[in-house]
Amino acid sequence: MRAMTYARAGDPSVLGLVERAVSEPGPGEVRIRVVVSGVNPTDWKTRSGAFGGGPVEATVPNHDGAGVIDAAGPGVDHLDVGDRVWVTLAGDGRPGSGTAQEFTVVPAARVFPLPAGADFELGASVGIPAVTAHRALTVGDDGPSRLEPEAFSGQTVLVAGGAGAVGNAAIQLARWAGATVIATVSREAKATLATAAGAHHVVNYTDGDAADQVRRIAPDGVDLVVEVAAGANSELDLGVLRPRGTISVYANDGGTPLDLDVRRNMGLNARYQFVLLYTLGWDRIAAAAADINRAIEDGAFRAGEDAGLPLHRYHLEDTGDAHAAVEAGTVGKVLITVAEG
Numbered sequence: 001m002r003a004m005t006y007a008r009a010g011d012p013s014v015l016g017l018v019e020r021a022v023s024e025p026g027p028g029e030v031r032i033r034v035v036v037s038g039v040n041p042t043d044w045k046t047r048s049g050a051f052g053g054g055p056v057e058a059t060v061p062n063h064d065g066a067g068v069i070d071a072a073g074p075g076v077d078h079l080d081v082g083d084r085v086w087v088t089l090a091g092d093g094r095p096g097s098g099t100a101q102e103f104t105v106v107p108a109a110r111v112f113p114l115p116a117g118a119d120f121e122l123g124a125s126v127g128i129p130a131v132t133a134h135r136a137l138t139v140g141d142d143g144p145s146r147l148e149p150e151a152f153s154g155q156t157v158l159v160a161g162g163a164g165a166v167g168n169a170a171i172q173l174a175r176w177a178g179a180t181v182i183a184t185v186s187r188e189a190k191a192t193l194a195t196a197a198g199a200h201h202v203v204n205y206t207d208g209d210a211a212d213q214v215r216r217i218a219p220d221g222v223d224l225v226v227e228v229a230a231g232a233n234s235e236l237d238l239g240v241l242r243p244r245g246t247i248s249v250y251a252n253d254g255g256t257p258l259d260l261d262v263r264r265n266m267g268l269n270a271r272y273q274f275v276l277l278y279t280l281g282w283d284r285i286a287a288a289a290a291d292i293n294r295a296i297e298d299g300a301f302r303a304g305e306d307a308g309l310p311l312h313r314y315h316l317e318d319t320g321d322a323h324a325a326v327e328a329g330t331v332g333k334v335l336i337t338v339a340e341g
Contacts, residue, residue: 003101004319005058009049012320012327015061023096023105025073030108032087037099037316037336038064038124040165044323055095061319062336063089065099066114066123076108084114088127088285092278099124100319102338109282112289115296121311125165125303125333126292131277133169134288136226136248137177139273143224143246144177147291149298152179156218158240159183161228162194162202163331166250168309169301170226171197173292176300182217184210184236190331197308211239221245231256243268250275309333 001022006014025031043061045051066086069079079085090106091098097106114123137157138144144151157174161167162183174181175198183199185191191202203213214222214236221242227233230249237247238261249272252258260272277285295301303309310332314322319336326334 001102002316003060004316005060006047007055007058009047009054011048012044012323014047015320015323017317020096020101022103025071025076025105027074028076028108029073029105030069030076030079030111031071031103031105032065032067032085032111033070033103034065034067034099034101034338035120035340036066036124037062037338038066038127039322039326039334039336040064040128041326042128044327047323048327057095059095060091060098060101060104061323062099063091064124064127065090065104065338066120067339069111070103072108079108079111079113084120084123085111086114086123086126087111088131088289089277100316100336100338102316109286112286112293115293118296121335122296122303124335125309125311126296126301128277129165130169130173130292130301131280131285131288132166132250132275133173133226134291135275135277135280135284136166136250136273137170137174137224139248139271139275140224140246141244141271146287147173147177148294149176149178151177155223156180156182158214158222158225158237159194159199160205160226160233161185161253162197162199163190163308164228165309165333167226167228168193168197168307171199172301172307173295175199176295176298180218182214182222184233193308193310193331195308196306205233205236211236214240218242224248226250229253229256231258234258234260238264238268238270241268241270244271246271246273248273248275303333311335313337
């Protein structure tokens with residue numbers, strides 16, 4: 001089979017197309033014929049060595065993808081050969097199991113049914129962004145621990161960076177769960193995308209009165225902030241958070257240090273929750289997947305320009321270009337077509 005691999009850390013040029021043997025699934029594992037592979041920032045950061053050194057063996061990149069179950073090992077009883085599925089964290093601890101290859105073998109616990117009517121491009125777009133968004137939305141002191149219609153009824157969610165992949169997922173899921181959703185963006189083109197995703201209100205965070213604009217929408221403050229740039233947005237977040245509100249931090253874009261004002265945070269009884277899927281636990285990831293699949297079934301979670309998430313398509317042999325696009329900050333979702341659906 002064809003596979004993209006890299007054996008040393010570096011820029012996208014370290015990626016090369018090779019032939020690999022197709023592996024058999026062991027106990028508790030399934031083999032997926034990959035149709036579409038999704039690229040996330042964590043993929044290029046791992047490949048570049050930004051996450052702590054180079055690979056110890058030839059590595060297949062990309063954690064997210066969608067395809068069809070091709071074979072199942074002993075002990076797998078909830079997935080069958082022929083099932084359409086999506087997978088996330090495919091390569092976590094398994095360098096040879098990334099999705100930038102024609103077949104991948106992964107633990108069945110990392111694989112979830114792809115709802116009827118959802119195409120493989122949507123399946124490959126779910127994974128890390130949607131599960132991260134779900135976690136960020138479900139850690140509030142007074143908010144829901146699971147998402148479903150009306151779970152956020154009467155509450156207001158602020159999504160920072162509403163045009164990003166996680167921001168898009170957070171907007172769609174929060175809107176489906178009944179929240180009033182405010183998104184912040186940096187320019188008009190991104191405002192259009194956040195609105196398409198379902199944000200009720202969009203504020204340009206570069207405006208000098210951005211906090212006042214949010215407060216006019218939510219006079220009592222927002223219940224929860226889904227935060228992509230914790231350091232840079234700290235003053236805005238504290239200016240709009242209601243007492244006992246939560247700031248869910250899944251990134252710190254820009255690298256501005258997060259300096260906590262202890263007195264102001266104590267006065268708000270503020271909660272900070274940091275979000276990283278690698279250590280979240282598969283019980284929580286499975287619960288998130290179930291809620292996300294329900295949103296997909298309800299037609300409330302989509303991918304594409306009309307859902308505020310433009311798709312950028314590459315072929316397997318162009319995986320390096322796909323990684324470069326994500327590293328350059330391409331707005332939308334970068335996908336790699338591995339096989340015909």
